[in-house]
Amino acid sequence: MNLKSHLIFTLYTVYGILLKGISGQYPLVQNVTVTEGGTANMTCRVEYNDNTSLQWSNPAQQTLFFGDKKALRDNRIELVRASWAELTISISDVTLSDEGMYTCSLFTMPVRTAKAYLTVLGVPQKPEIDGFTKPAVEGDHITLTCMTHGSKPAADLRWFRNEKEVKGAKEVNASGKTFTVRSSLQLHVDRNDDGVAYTCKVDHVALTQTPQQATEVLEVHYAPRVEIVHSPAVPQEGQYLKLECVSKGNPSPDPVMWTKDGSELPDLDRMIVEGRDLTFTSLNKTDNGTYRCEATNHLGTSSAEYILYVYDAPTTLPPSTTPPPHPIPPDPTAQLGARASDPTVTGNRDPNALGQHGTDHALIGGVVAVVVFVTLCLIIVLGRYLARHKGTYLTNEAKGADDAPDADTAIINAEGNHAHAEEKKEYFI
Template sequence: PSFDDPVTNVTAIAGDTVTLPCSVKNLKDYKVMWLDHRTKTLTLEARRIIADERITIERPDIGDWNLYIHGVELSDAGKYMCQVNTVPVKIKYVILTVHEPPEIIPELSSKEEVFVRESDTVQLVCNVTGVPTPTVRWYKKSTNRRPYGYNDKEMIGHDGMVLRIRNISRYCDDVYQCVADNGVNLPKSREIKVTVQFPPEIHLPTKKLSQAVGKETILNCEVTSNPSMYSAWTRDGITIQNSDKFKIDIYEDYKNTMTLSMKISDIQKPDFGVYRCEAQNEFGRDFKDFFLYELVTTTPSPSTPSAVTTTTPVHVYVFTWTPSVRTYTPRREYHSKDRPPLATKKKPKG
């Protein structure tokens, strides 16, 4: 007897049915048996020897003695032997490799939402299994400061089951994703939302404002905090509530930031003074003061017409004397009206 190939490599995915081929020529009266990677006899001719019902012999052709393993497991991987009881024994080796798709173990991984205080170090874990060992990559899905429904994913850190973020800031508050891939079936992923907590910070776009009696005005205060627990406009230590005089609206500007807008109607003299915007959570407190002044308008007095100054012009007379000799440049003499011109002597004839 002889085999078609002395060695065959077979790769299967855990859970599938795998075929280990063995084709014998000129078998005659000899018998075929299968042994597993532990040298345990599995079959003799077409009969199963062991109790494992996953094992069967399939013979699509007269010379085929193929071993089928249904629902193959990782533990089934190894070197199998198809033997013919000749002397010496003839053996064909079939090397079975079993792959397993990646899986993420939730119980050994970080929770789906992690809370951390600003400036601390956070450690995110994705514990995975699979054969071959999966590669784990980390991504940050930047949902902040983006249009609604838009996700921008960027790869961060190094490959591995653990991602460490040191000295974390509020700008790291986002959704993180680990993706495990080993080339078997589709990759597996898990998202972890990281929430960074920090004390309140208050910003006043304008700290001072003047307004006239009887008018209305609006005071704005921006509060940034996480979590947002308490924020209000106060005066003299008393929280201002909505009334006919005051109306407070809250606007969500962007993540972790809101604006407290307070409208003051029909301002009277007692309404001028200091207003305080304050906020507090479990990590701290902040406040800023706003100064509202009275706008006093004054009417200017009529202006006195200025005196008109009259200037008397000064006349200048110009006299020209042309000498008889033409080789000289004419000389001009200038005299004022208050000084008569000098008399000119006539040159005697001769």
């Protein structure tokens, strides 16, 4: 390498070192965000330092630490690390007044500085719900108001009806560095709101693990509604019957009142009232009538009616589920009739099916008998008619031969009559 090249290389090396020293002596800081009541760590670093001291100052330009020397008497401020390349301090139990621009200074010639902004988040207080006085009455209009103080930035309030979110009207007011947030919910309450939990939740960046919320469980008073549930569906003599008076109201309408046809129950030995239930131990015809259940609370009265008609007890025993001790031989006549209509039928026949075939055979036999009777009558009438006309014909043939002494003479006379008949013919010209 010649002298000129060596000189140029040396100049570039020195220039690089100078640039590195100059750039490395600028302090480096970062903005910090902390929740009110927490601890903020403020760090200042340099890449290259020629034994020059670092210093932290607060927004009021008060020196907090100069190197490892504490300058401000504040027990909340502590030294974390101090060296030629780094100065880190901590501020515990941070308040909103600690928020602002903090300055890290490097005492070179000239002094170089860097600024970091400390943001303090205001934690919203636990919300409170106002506007509800227990109990409400069905049909009332009420306004639930949820409010929280001290949030920074302004918090968000959300309403939930049980687990389903509902929308409220939000209002934000500034109070110094913090905000007061309100949210209102308009309700027209009915019996379906009784026992419903309305919850107001606070959403905020400072509430990462323990969200703030408040819950109000509504109590709504309403008039009773009554219905009667009964069993069995077809009441019969001698049966057990239970009528249940189902009444819903708040306050609960206990006890309920049972009447029959507008009067008191007539037979308390068989008609037993237990709570809301009316029980008949054994029904009979005298129990027929209209039964009324009535429930009352301070908001009103409700009633329901049940018309009882007791049917006769069944006169036939139900078919036995056990087989007879000895098999009953099938009826051959019924089997023959069944085989004539269905060749697949075997000897074991259903008794109800045999009875049905017997009824069909009787009907067919009656129809056949009527047809035979009508046919015989027609034959008799026709025979008498033919017999009458045949006698008249024979009488005309034998006219004039009745006085003949024998058959030959009768024939001759008959022929003679025909001859005379021909002779008696007259011809007119």
